[in-house]
Amino acid sequence: MKILLDTSDVKAIKRISGMFPVWGVTTNPAIVAAGGVPLFDLLPAIRDAMGGKGTLFAQVIAPTVEGMIDDAHKLRERVDNLVVKVPVTPSGLQVIKELTAQNIPTLATSVYGAAQGLLGVLAGAKYVSPYVSRIDAQGGNGPEVVSELQALLSTHAPEKELVAASFKSPRQALECMLIGCKGITLPVDIFDLFIADPAVGIAVKQFEEKWQNTFHQENL
Structure with missing residues (x-):
C-alpha cells in the first residue's frame, strides 16, 4: 500500500523520508496557510525534502471552473508530475473531466460519501480521498464510507x-488499512504515533543493558 504524509512541514517530511519510503505528500489550502510558506515556494522544497522522489498533491483554490483549470496548469508548471486535487462539487466534476481530457492526473477530494467519491473517479x-474523521465528526461512519x-x-x-484522508488517531488509519485501502495520507503526528509506544523503547533499552552487561560493548 501507499503511505503519504499530509503536511507542509518540510523538516518533518525530510525526517520521515529518511527512515521510511514515503510514497508521496499531500497538501491542501488550509495546511499551506497554516505553514505560512507560499505554495509555489513550498512545493519545490517538499520535492527536495523527499530527495526528488515521490508524488506531490496540491489543491486548486479558485471558485470557478476556468479558475480551477488555470490553477491546475500553474501547479503543474511548478512541479511537472504533480497530481491536482479537485473538490467533488458540480464545478469540480467539470474540472476533473476537463483535466483528464488534458492528461493531467487528479485526485477527487472533499469526499464525504461513497456515491460522491464514485462520481469523482467516473469523471x-x-x-479519491474520503475524509474519515470529518465524516465521523458529522455523525457518520468514516471507515464504513471507505x-x-x-x-x-x-x-x-x-x-x-x-x-x-483526514485522520485523528492511528486506529482510524488502521481500520482503513484493514478494509483494503490502496493508500492512506497521514498527518505527521499520526505517523509518529504508530511507532511511539513507550513499551518499544523500554524493550530496546533492556536488550541493550543485558548485552552490555555481559559483553561490555555497544556493538556486535
Missing part, C-alpha cells in the same frame, strides 16, 4: 485508487 480522477467506496471502485473502476 476521470485517478485517486469500505463502501472501496467496494464501488472494485466493481466499477478497479484501475482507480482510494487514498483515505
Whole structure:
C-alpha cells in the first residue's frame, strides 16, 4: 500500500523520508496557510525534502471552473508530475473531466460519501480521498464510507485508487488499512504515533543493558 504524509512541514517530511519510503505528500489550502510558506515556494522544497522522489498533491483554490483549470496548469508548471486535487462539487466534476481530457492526473477530494467519491473517479480522477474523521465528526461512519467506496471502485473502476484522508488517531488509519485501502495520507503526528509506544523503547533499552552487561560493548 501507499503511505503519504499530509503536511507542509518540510523538516518533518525530510525526517520521515529518511527512515521510511514515503510514497508521496499531500497538501491542501488550509495546511499551506497554516505553514505560512507560499505554495509555489513550498512545493519545490517538499520535492527536495523527499530527495526528488515521490508524488506531490496540491489543491486548486479558485471558485470557478476556468479558475480551477488555470490553477491546475500553474501547479503543474511548478512541479511537472504533480497530481491536482479537485473538490467533488458540480464545478469540480467539470474540472476533473476537463483535466483528464488534458492528461493531467487528479485526485477527487472533499469526499464525504461513497456515491460522491464514485462520481469523482467516473469523471476521470485517478485517486479519491474520503475524509474519515470529518465524516465521523458529522455523525457518520468514516471507515464504513471507505469500505463502501472501496467496494464501488472494485466493481466499477478497479484501475482507480482510494487514498483515505483526514485522520485523528492511528486506529482510524488502521481500520482503513484493514478494509483494503490502496493508500492512506497521514498527518505527521499520526505517523509518529504508530511507532511511539513507550513499551518499544523500554524493550530496546533492556536488550541493550543485558548485552552490555555481559559483553561490555555497544556493538556486535
